[in-house]
Amino acid sequence: KNEVEQSPQNLTAQEGEFITINCSYSVGISALHWLQQHPGGGIVSLFMLSSGKKKHGRLIATINIQEKHSSLHITASHPRDSAVYICAVAGGGADGLTFGKGTHLIIQP
Amino acid sequence: GAVVSQHPSWVICKSGTSVKIECRSLDFQATTMFWYRQFPKQSLMLMATSNEGSKATYEQGVEKDKFLINHASLTLSTLTVTSAHPEDSSFYICSARDAVQGALIAYNEQFFGPGTRLTVL
Numbered sequence: 001k002n003e004v005e006q007s008p009q010n011l012t013a014q015e016g017e018f019i020t021i022n023c024s025y026s027v028g029i030s031a032l033h034w035l036q037q038h039p040g041g042g043i044v045s046l047f048m049l050s051s052g053k054k055k056h057g058r059l060i061a062t063i064n065i066q067e068k069h070s071s072l073h074i075t076a077s078h079p080r081d082s083a084v085y086i087c088a089v090a091g092g093g094a095d096g097l098t099f100g101k102g103t104h105l106i107i108q109p
Numbered sequence: 110g111a112v113v114s115q116h117p118s119w120v121i122c123k124s125g126t127s128v129k130i131e132c133r134s135l136d137f138q139a140t141t142m143f144w145y146r147q148f149p150k151q152s153l154m155l156m157a158t159s160n161e162g163s164k165a166t167y168e169q170g171v172e173k174d175k176f177l178i179n180h181a182s183l184t185l186s187t188l189t190v191t192s193a194h195p196e197d198s199s200f201y202i203c204s205a206r207d208a209v210q211g212a213l214i215a216y217n218e219q220f221f222g223p224g225t226r227l228t229v230l
Contacts, residue, residue, distance in 0.1 A: 096155035
């Protein structure tokens with residue numbers, strides 16, 4: 001079973017700061033997802049990665065398959081980025097996702 | 110594109126009743142749908158994997174007779190919580206995946222529904 005660890009668990013930052021959230025996993029995967037969950041519970045898929053780097057607006061996600069590690073970066077953070085960010089992995093033959101516990105991000109104006 | 114809906118968005122029911130939650134892929138055919146649940150302040154956990162036209166595969170510890178899953182079409186999966194009890198109160202989320210790689214949807218990408226908050230009194 002894959003163990004997914006995220007850090008930090010909680011992060012409070014000022015508007016405009018560069019944010020990094022880390023995710024590590026224990027077993028080889030076929031894909032890694034970064035998800036955003038707002039207080040109401042709804043989940044938005046931000047990225048799906050199997051290698052390299054992806055960028056969408058102010059969000060950047062990277063993955064290092066050899067080191068079993070991924071990072072999510074937010075540039076020029078804004079209060080509307082406040083949410084829980086969740087790393088989830090899809091392993092080999094297992095289709096369902098295994099989730100990290102999430103990082104609760106608060107961006108203060 | 111790639112929108113998944115869930116209905117209802119919230120439900121309150123009495124202990125012992127059954128509750129049905131629907132998950133629909135609106136603009137693609139979902140050969141596989143997944144059901145997850147999230148207890149307060151905990152991470153999401155996979156309950157079961159549902160492939161169209163076949164029986165669902167349940168994760169260890171999830172009672173298949175209590176959580177009935179039906180994936181009768183390529184756009185609809187239902188989760189029925191039978192004889193619900195207060196400990197079943199949770200946030201239930203489905204996701205859908207199209208196994209065919211297309212212009213807009215990459216293989217293995219999952220799209221999440223908005224979730225259903227179940228409260229059992």
